[in-house]
Every structure is written in C-alpha cells, then in structure tokens.
C-alpha cells in the first residue's frame with residue numbers, strides 16, 4: 001500500500017472501488033525505445049489505459065454519430081460522459097462475485113492466456129508474444145452512474161491488479177508502469 005503515494009495526484013478522495021478485467025498488452029516503451037512494456041487495455045472497446053494518469057471516458061455513440069456525420073443534437077448524443085440514457089463510461093462491477101458471474105455468463109475463461117499476433121508498426125514487438133488477462137480493483141471518480149451490478153464512471157485508474165498467468169515479466173512491468181500493487185495468480189488448469 002505504500003505505492004499509493006506515487007499514484008496520480010488527480011485521483012479523487014471520493015473515488016469508489018469497483019472490480020473489472022483488463023488485458024495486458026505488449027507495447028514499445030516509447031517512440032525511441034526498443035524496450036517492451038506491458039500496459040492495460042479494455043477488452044470491450046479496445047481502450048488503452050494510460051500509466052500514471054487517469055483514463056477519461058469518452059462516448060463512443062458520440063464518436064459514431066460524428067463518423068456518420070449526423071446531427072448530434074437530433075440524436076441526443078451531445079452529452080456529458082457518462083450519461084444516464086446512454087451506455088458510455090468506464091465500467092466497474094460492484095463486487096468480485098458480480099464480476100465473476102458476469103464473466104461466467106459470457107463464457108469467458110479468465111485463465112486463458114492470449115497471444116498478440118500482430119507486430120507493431122515499427123517491428124519492435126515480435127509476433128506471438130504472450131499477453132494475459134488481468135483483474136483487480138479500479139478507482140472510479142468524477143461523474144458516476146450507479147446500476148444494479150456496478151458503475152459507469154467519468155475517470156478511472158487501476159487500484160490493484162492480479163495477473164492471471166505465471167509470468168513475472170508482465171507483473172513487474174505492470175507494477176512499474178502503473179505504480180500499484182500487482183500479484184500473480186496462476187490459473188488452475190481447466191479440463
């Protein structure tokens with residue numbers, strides 16, 4: 001917990017903790033670096049979670065309306081994010097059990113490692129590098145809309161992370177990138 005003092009100062013004191021999953025994505029450390037680091041991404045919208053700074057929600061309905069060049073006013077998309085009548089916002093589940101039930105309903109296998117098959121544009125990340133699923137608690141703050149199972153929020157930052165793979169590189173990299181507690185949980189083999 002002594003890592004907390006290096007979290008982004010912008011996290012609100014009134015943040016709430018919720019549960020969610022991420023994927024750990026391999027990325028070049030920076031534009032001029034050949035180092036590979038792991039950063040968090042959302043499964044649902046392929047959003048990237050920036051290290052050491054908050055993620056701010058955007059409304060994809062708004063973006064889609066812009067792409068289709070339709071009037072935002074007519075379609076009612078010109079709103080703050082999250083909006084009660086939309087489904088935008090950064091999602092977090094109320095409890096770990098709710099998250100587990102949600103994933104079970106999606107037939108999602110938490111313990112399944114996955115493989116990045118695409119090379120990055122500069123060719124630094126070799127094809128087929130392994131990534132994995134990560135779950136944990138997330139700080140949510142700003143505008144928050146509460147639902148039965150959880151929340152949609154304006155701002156978010158990871159609070160603690162559990163790497164679902166026997167991979168110390170991924171855990172160390174996430175710890176260094178996000179400055180939060182990271183532990184490893186080796187998934188039980190499922191037959």
Ligand SMILES: [Zn+2]
Nearest residue numbers: 059083086088
């Ligand atoms: Zn929206």
